[in-house]
Each structure stands twice: as structure tokens, then as C-alpha cells.
Amino acid sequence: MQRVSTTLLFELAFFAFACLVGSPAQAAESEPGFTSMFNGKDLAGWDGKEGWWYVEDGAITSQSTPEKPCIKCNYLIWQGGKPGDFELRLKYRIVGGNSGIQFRSQMRPDWDTYGYQADIDAAGQWAGALFEHARGGIAMRGQRVVVDENGKKQVTSLGDSAELMKHIKKEDWNEYCITARGSEITLAINGVVMSQAVDREKGKAARDGIIGLQVHPGPPMKIQFKDLRIKVFDQAKP
Numbered sequence: 001m002q003r004v005s006t007t008l009l010f011e012l013a014f015f016a017f018a019c020l021v022g023s024p025a026q027a028a029e030s031e032p033g034f035t036s037m038f039n040g041k042d043l044a045g046w047d048g049k050e051g052w053w054y055v056e057d058g059a060i061t062s063q064s065t066p067e068k069p070c071i072k073c074n075y076l077i078w079q080g081g082k083p084g085d086f087e088l089r090l091k092y093r094i095v096g097g098n099s100g101i102q103f104r105s106q107m108r109p110d111w112d113t114y115g116y117q118a119d120i121d122a123a124g125q126w127a128g129a130l131f132e133h134a135r136g137g138i139a140m141r142g143q144r145v146v147v148d149e150n151g152k153k154q155v156t157s158l159g160d161s162a163e164l165m166k167h168i169k170k171e172d173w174n175e176y177c178i179t180a181r182g183s184e185i186t187l188a189i190n191g192v193v194m195s196q197a198v199d200r201e202k203g204k205a206a207r208d209g210i211i212g213l214q215v216h217p218g219p220p221m222k223i224q225f226k227d228l229r230i231k232v233f234d235q236a237k238p
Contacts, residue, residue: 034089037078037211037228048076049111052215059226062215064097069220074111075102075212084208085233088178090225094122095171097221100131102212103178113212118178118187120214122221124165128187128194134204139185139195141165146198147205158193167192173226181233182207207235 037045040058053062053076064070088103098121105115114133119126128141139145142161146154158164167190168174177188183205186196199205213225 031089031229031231033231034087034229035080035231037080037090037230038226040226043076045079046076047079047111049074052076053213056224059091059093059224060213060228061222061224062213063220063222064215064217065220070215070217072112072217073214075113075214077107077111077113078211080211080230081232082208082210083230083232084235085181086179087231087233088176088211088228089230090176090228091173092120092176093171093173093224094120095222096122097218097223098122098126098216099221099223100214100216101176101178102210102214104180104206104209105212106206107210113210113214115206115209116180116185117214118176120176120223122170124168127165127168128189130185130187130195130197132204135201138199139187139197141194144196147201149200149202151201151204158196164192164194 038060042055043053043060046053046060052074053060055061060076062076084104088101090101092099098119100117100119102113102115102117105113108114117131119129119131121127126137129137130139132138138147140161141164142157142159144156144158169190175190179186183200184196184198187194215223
């Protein structure tokens, strides 16, 4: 795997600093261009499967238990549009299991989705990775991946996956920053760039779509999200 250039490292450091400066302690209205996606009180502006999503202590919450297991993925869908180019900031906390944030995705029946996902994983394997339902892991934590029109990948390193994982707090609140502009997608957690992709594959690289929050099947788990806000940009040329 090739090493990333000094110039790219500088650009990534600048991007991470921008995400960190826009801390969740600031209200969306104090961040120029950002719009709040969640009122902190109820699920107004969101739609999900009854009985699976609720607000607890000011956070959007979903939980699976031995008595109420999650047997298939389902999503809470934001009703604010289908943004293409944007920066999304939020806080998440996960205890057990796996979750994620869908974006530029398609809606499917029964609150299912299909598309890009900024991954969240309590075990660490997928945390900070860019996943997509048709192609699996596009860029794992520590990777910058360029996908050409035919689906061929060129992979360079952003850093050691295990070292990057140390920046993610276990069973505590973490800040996720997702930036999508044209073909380029960057995922950062707690101000540290975790993965990046330039996706140009014909017929598979989506340029807009829904945003959703995931509860994943498997062992008992709890996922929470708060301080969600988005800044939508003018659509970049492909």
C-alpha cells in the first residue's frame, strides 16, 4: 500500500481542524451555514419503524436486548431532503454491536436503505470506515482510496488503523464529521481523519440521497445520536 503525500497530509490536517473547531458544544445557529437536524426533544423531522427509535436524555436512541432482539437492519430516516454535497456533524455513543450513518442512499421498503454508510462499530473493526451496500468496505480506517470509472482501486495510507482507533472513545460520546463533495468523501472522528475515498465508479457512485441512522442486528446493543447538524453546499461538478 502506497504512503500518502506530505501535501495530502497537510490538507487532511486542515480538514480535521475545521471539523474540530465546529464542536458540538456550539449550537448549529452559531456555526455559519449549518442547520440543526434534531430538536433534542422528539423525533419531529425523522421517520422510523415504530417501537425502535425514541429520545432519551436529549439523544436519538435505539436499543436491542435479549428480550427484544434486532433481527434485521432498520433505519431512522431524516425527512429534510436528499443532500448531495454537504458536511454533516453529530455526536454518537455506542455500547456493543454495530451501527452507522447512511448518506447519499436510497430508501427501501420497511425502513431499509441502500448506499454509503459512515460506519460505527463498538468492536473497532469497522469504526471510521466507509461502507457501501453494493461493494462492501470502500475505504477502511487508515485508507485513502481512489476508485476509477471501472471500479479499480488505488489505495494509499492515511495512518495505522490501530493508532487511529485510539482516538475513538469506547462507550462514550464521539464526534463524527462526514464531508461529501462531488466524488470525494471524508470521514473524521474527534477531529481525526479516519478514511477518505474518491469514488468515480460508473453506475455505483451516488451523488445524492437520503440520510439515515442505523440499528444493526446481532448481540444486544445501544446506539445514541445527538447534536446533529448539516451544511449543504452547491452541487459540485462530477
